[in-house]
Amino acid sequence: MSGPLTGVRVVEIAGLAPAAFGAMVLADLGADVLRIDRASARDRGVAVPPGVLDRGRSTIALDLKDETDLEALHQILESADVLIEGFRPGVAERLGIGPDETRGRNPGLVYARMTGWGQHGPLAARAGHDITYLALAGALEPIGHAGERPVPPLNLVADLGGGGMLLALGVLAALHERQSSGQGQVVDAAMVDGSSLLMTFVHGMRDAGLWPNPRGENLFDSGAPFYDTYECADGRFVAVGAVETEFFAELLDRLGVADAPEQYEFARWPQLRERLAAAFKQRTRDEWAEVFADSDACAAPVLSPWEAHEHPHNAQRQAFVDVAGARQPAPAPRFDRTPAAAPLPRNARDAASMLDSWAVDTALIARMTTRSSR
Template identity: 35%
Template sequence: MKGPLSSLKVLDFSTLLPGPFASLLLADMGAEVLRVESPTRMDLVRVLPPHVDGVSASHAYLNRNKRSIALDLKRPESLEVVHKLVAQYDIVLEQFRPGVMEKLGLGYEALKAINPRLIYVSITGYGQTGPYKDRAGHDLNYLALAGVASYTGRRDSGPLPLGVQLADIAGGSLHGVIGLLAAVIARQSTGLGQHVDISMTDCAFSLHGMAGAGYLAAGVEPGMENQVLNGGSFYDYYRTRDGRWLSVGSLEPQFMQQFCAVIGRPELAARGLSPKPEEQAALKREIEIEIEKHDLTEWQQRFAAVDACIEPVLSLAEAVQHPQLKARGVVTDVPREGRPAQAQIACPIRFSDGVEPPRHVGSAVGAHSVEVLGELGFSEAQIAELKASKALG
C-alpha cells in the first residue's frame, strides 16, 4: 500500500502554506517528497502557534511524510547537490517570486538541461507574467483582486475574511497538484517534462463558477446578498435561540416543503421559488422568527430524520466528533519519534487499494541531510566538507 503516486519523487522548495499543502497531498498519496530548506532562513510556519512539545502543530501537519535537507542555495556547493538531486527527482515544486530561482541558477531551463523529464511547478500570487508578477500578496489580496470578495459578505458589514485560506489552498495547492499530475500524464506520451505556472489569483478567479459565467455571458454582476447562494435568498444561516446557527439549504421544492413543515410554517414553502429580492427578504425574516424560537439541539432533534438539507453549524471540536466525519476517518494518528502519536487531519482522498499510513510528523530542518547525501553517493569526507563550507545545514 505505497499509494498511487509512489513512482514520483518531488523536490519541494516551497514554504508557508500553498506549496507545502500541495506536497502534503502528494506525500500522503505515496510520492517521495524531499524539502529543500534554508539552514538560516526559517520557514515561518515552523514558529506558528500553537506549539506541541515545542513544535508548531501546523508545521507538524503540513510537512508530515516528508524528509528535509538543509542547503544554502546561494553557495555553489549547494547547487551541485541540487543538480545531483534533479537527476534523480522528476518534479520540482517552488514558491519564490518570479526570477528568484533563475538568479540562484535553479530555473526551469537550467534544470531541464540536467533532466529533460523534469516537471517544474511554480506557485506564485500572480503568476510568471503580467504587471503584478513581482508584487507581494496574501490570500486576502488574491481574493480581492479576483473579484471573489466583492460578493462574499454582507451589505451592512462588507467582505468576509474567510476562516480558511481559499486562494492559497483551492487556488495554489489544489490547482498546483492538478497541473502537476496533468504534466505527469503528458510526460507518459512525450517523455518530456514542462513548466507549470500556477497563479493563485488566476485560480481564485476560476472559482467564480456560476456567478462568473453569468457575468461574462449575460452581464449580470454579482453583488453581496444578491445571488441565490450568497445570502440573496432564504439559502442562508439562521441564529437559534441559544445563539448558535443552523444552515438552511432547502433549495429544491421537495426539501423546502419538508423544512417548512418541520418549523410549523408549511405555507411558506411556495414562496421559496420567488425570484423577487423583496419577497426573498420577507421570507428570510419569517424563517428567522421561527428558528429563533428554539435552541440548536432541539432543531437538530427535529431535523434528524428529515432529508431537507438542514445541518447545524458545528465548531471544529464538534465536527471532529461528528459521526459522519468519524466514520470517514478524517482524523489520523501520526507517529512522533519518542512521543505519543499526534492527531492530524487525514488525507481526504480514498483509494480502494489504500495508501500507506502516515509515517511521521514534519521533521526538523535538515533532519535527513546526511541520509540523502549518502543516497546520492557522497562520502563522509565530502559531507564534512559541505558542512564546513556552510553549504549544508
C-alpha cells in the same frame, strides 16, 4: 509509503502555505516528498512551522547560496520527478535552480512554480496575499451580506484551493503528459488565476441571468433565505441549503413552519427569512441537529473546526486522524485499490533512507546529512 503516487519523487523548496499545501497533498497520496529547508538564518522565517501542514515530508537543510549545497541539490534533482518552488519570479534563476539549469540536467523534471501573480504580468514581481489575489480575481467582491463590506473566506480560496490544490493538479497533469513525451515542463500556478477559475460557476450563473443582484442578494451568497445560516436558542448556528422545492418543503415541515411565503417569491424573501429565523430560535443548535439528522432538508449544525471530528458522519468515515498527537483532516480523496496510508509526521522517514531509495550517491547523502545537522 502507499497510495496512487507511490514512486513519484518530489523535491519541495520550503516556502509559505500554498506550495506547502500542494506538497502535502502529493505526500498524502503516496509521493516521496523531500523538503529543502533553508540553512541560512535570515531565510528561516519563510518556512511553514512544524505541524500539520508539513506532514509526510523528509527534510534536509541546505544553503542555496553555498556552491557545495547548490550542487548537492542539483544532484538530488537529477533523480527527482518534480520540483516545487514558491519564489517570486526570477529568484530561482538567480539562485541557479531555474528551469533551464535543472531541466538541463534532468529533461523529465516537472518544474512547479507557485506564485500569487504568476510568472509574468505587471504585478508579477509584487508582494501579495490571499486577500489581494481574491480582490483582483473578482472572487472577494461577491462574498458578504447585503449592504456590508466583502469578507475574506479565511485563506481557503487563493492560498489553498486556487493555489496549492491547483498546483498539485498541474503537477499531476504534467506527469501524465510526460508518459507520452518523455519531457518535463514548467507548471505556472498563480493564485490569482486559480481564484478566477474557482469563480467559473458564478460567471455561469451571471451569464444565465441567475446572479443579477449586488453582494448578498443572490441565490448562493446569503441572499436567499433558504441558503443561509440561522442563530439558534444557544447562540450557535444551523446552515440551511434547501434549494430544491422538495427539500425546502421538508425544511418547513421539520421546523413546524406553516403557511410560509412561496420559496421563489423574491419579493417576500424578507418575510420568509423572518419566519425561518423565529423558528430556529426555538431550539438549540444540537437539538436542531437531531431534528434534521435523518432528513433531506439540507440543514446541518455549523461546527467549529475543533468539534467537526465528533460528528457521527465524520467519525464513521474517519475523516480526521491523529498525527504525532495533533488532530487534523485525513488525506482525500479516497482510492479503493491504492489507498493512501495514514499520514506520517515530518521526518518520520529520515532523508538519508529516502535519498538512498532514489539512488542518490551515498557520499553525497553523508555530506548533506552532516551539513544539515550543524
